[in-house]
Each structure stands twice: as C-alpha cells, then as structure tokens.
Amino acid sequence: MSTATVTPEVVTAPPASTTPVTLTDAAIAKVKEIMSTQDPLPAGLRIGVVGGGCSGFQYSMSFENQSGMMDKVLRFEDLKVFVDATSAMYLNGCKVDYVETLEAAGFKFENPTVKSTCGCGSSFSV
Template sequence: MIQISDQATAKIAELIENSEVNGAFLRFGVNDGGCSGLSYQIRIDDEMQEDDQVMEWSSFKVVVDSASQPFVDGVQIGYKEAGMTGGFTIDNPNAKATCGCGASFRTAAYRGQAKKC
C-alpha cells in the first residue's frame, strides 16, 4: 500500500484537475534504469492497462502496474515547496541503495538495469 502526504495529495489533485482530461489518475511505478538500477515513474495518466492495480485516494485514483507493486509497497509520497528544487519526495522502505539525486534505487533482491544519470 502507498501512503501520500496531505501536501502531495493537494498537489496531485491540482495536477489532475488542471490536466483537463476526463478520468485522469496518478500513475506510480518503476522502470529499469537510473544510476542505481530502478527509476521512479510518477505521472498523470488516463489509460488503464490490464495488469493495473487501482487504489482510491482522496479525490483521485492511484494506479500501479503489477510488476512495480513489490518495489513500491509501503512507499510514502510527499511534496515539498523549496524554490527551484521543490517537488515530490519518495520514501521507499524497499530501497537498499539510492543515487545521489534520489530518483533511482535498488532493492536487496533486484539491482535493475543501471544507466548513467
């Protein structure tokens, strides 16, 4: 299960509302890549896939594909306003190592396909 802070919830709701797409939701998951092996994907989407898992959150849906689920279970998504460096933050209890910018990670059991940042 994913947790989302109040600040992140407000920002996601704003992004979805401003997307002007009917049925938009937050898609969250991981892909191979990044300095540490796996990189986070967080975006507004409106197309469901067959293997998607849907979680109702506040005024929107959070969708995670089944391949990403083991890597993001227990994740806490936050949001910080900090001038030029503000944005979403991700605290992942599954991550055993992360890159310097925090955009990629690896777990104890899976290193992913690391690529230069």
C-alpha cells in the first residue's frame, strides 16, 4: 500500500500596506522651521497631487489648520501630515526629502509610481 505525500499549499500574504508618503529627517526639520514662522501656527502640512503641468500632475504642499474628513493623518515626530484619499493613490510609497545644493534648494519627491516626468521636472504622469 503506497502512501501519497501531501504538500501543503504555500500562500503568500499580501504586502503590508505602505504609508502613502514618508519624509526624511531633513524634510521634517525644514517643514518645522518654516511652520514656526507662521502666525497662527498651522496644525500640519498637506501634501497632495493636483492636475496640471506638462505631464498631467503636480505635487502640492501647503499648511493646514485642520484635516479634512477623508484625510489620512500621518505623524512624523510631532509633525502632522495630511493626505487626501485621491492623492494617497498617486503618492503610495513616495519619499519627500529637502535638499540644498549650489544651484537650488527645495523639496524633492521620489515617487516609485511615476512613469515619466516633464523636462523641467515639475510635473509627472503615472
């Protein structure tokens, strides 16, 4: 009598959901520095994606006094970052850094979902 060996099926769990956006230490420090000069002090930073530019979409950053009903509220140290549900789809896995070079200084978005950018780098498509 032969016995068949049954191999259990291996099921891979789906990847854990990622944070829509992360900020580097340099970006957090710069946002806090700029926020400290605002009167009144904002509740947090809104990061989003808006239509426009040569390639279809642009990043936006602004200070907010409160989050919206459909916002995801992220915390980086004591900094709150608000991301609306639509922008979260386009920002999934995006890293925001603050860089200073001899030519320029500013926030740099590294977004893995971007398929192409325009020549000047200010807009993108997915």
